Amino acid sequence: MSIEEKDFGKAFLYSCYVDKAFGHEQFIPEHVVMFQLSGETHFDHEKGKLVTKEGQLLVARRNQLAKAFKYPSKNTVYQSIAILLHTDRLKKYALDHQLSSDKKQSTDINILLEGDAFIKSYFESLAPYAEASDRVSPQMETIKIYELITLLLERYPSLKNLLFDFSEPFKIDLEEFMLKNYKYNVPLENFAKLSGRSLASFKRDFEKIFRTSPRKWLQEKRLSEAYFLIENKRKRPVDIYLDLGFENLSHFYASFKEKFGITPATINSIA
Missing domain, CATH: 1.10.10.60 (Homeodomain-like)
Incomplete structure (x- = not known):
């Protein structure tokens, strides 16, 4: 069985599986943007379940519990690229671009979107970094993540309320x-x-x-x-x-x- 899960930068994770695999990380501390290159990812989270299929984009909110099950398709391996959007980096982007959320404690937990040609091209541009032996430099990582944030806001403006909601969980039952x-x-x-x-x-x-x-x-x-x-x-x-x-x-x-x-x-x- 061939398995690969490669961290090629502090914020980038490439996954490639031949057989079904279980994602070990169950607490999501930072916002995650994941693009499904092939296969499917099944997510169990507090509000139910969702499935990301080839060509789809998942934006997962920070501070939540979730389980990921990764399934190759019948004809090819499972492949995905996930990017962590660290809060400090988002705060700096928001400050640089004078952005803020229109509401606090966004109710959106996981948003599933159909990736278009621009989104697909962006994630395909990361493939050489995933395949290289060297890690992405901090400078290039910042450039690529700022590119992603800008692309997301241009293609899906409503994501602003999720990405720039910096409030912390409040006391619940x-x-x-x-x-x-x-x-x-x-x-x-x-x-x-x-x-x-x-x-x-x-x-x-x-x-x-x-x-x-x-x-x-x-x-x-x-x-x-x-x-x-x-x-x-x-x-x-x-x-x-x-x-x-x-x-x-x-x-x-x-x-x-x-x-x-x-x-x-x-x-x-x-x-």
Whole structure:
């Protein structure tokens, strides 16, 4: 199996897969712009699911949880180029061009667009950098990212409200948030930030609501869901462990047996 995922600059990531792959990054700290060169990317996020197909452009808002599943097409490999738009760089661009968002806390999370000839040509211009052995210089990286921001604003003016919304997450209902997002395998600091809390405040509020620690609750919740899916939905362990936030299959098996006294395979084999 041939796999390639190449970071060719601090803000550029090229992905090429022959077989289905799972994107390991589940917390998106900065805005991401991704162009689908071939294959499909399936995104699970807090408001549902979306699929990017060849020639489509995805603009994903910073400070969100999401899972990416990468699928090659029948006739070719999976290929995409993703660009991180760091907040500091966007703030400088906004200052240089006297831009600001027309509203705060934009409700847009992920925007899927049809790429046109200009967008396609831009991402194709990055191919030589992805294929080269040297990394993109900081000077060239800035030039290419400023080019992308300008292109996006010219082709899709409404993106201004997403790109230049620099507000931080506000305090939200913690119980509802955790019940919706417990399957994401991210550090507690990310859960805290997205719920609008410091880590200390997050832990304090969490224990008041759930009467246990965040780490213990997450483990118990994920394992209980796994048991339900295997017993009632006849799911295979290999098909669900990543969806439930476990890092690898062996860790899932060990944790499952420690809690229930049996292996997931034992349940699945019961007629």
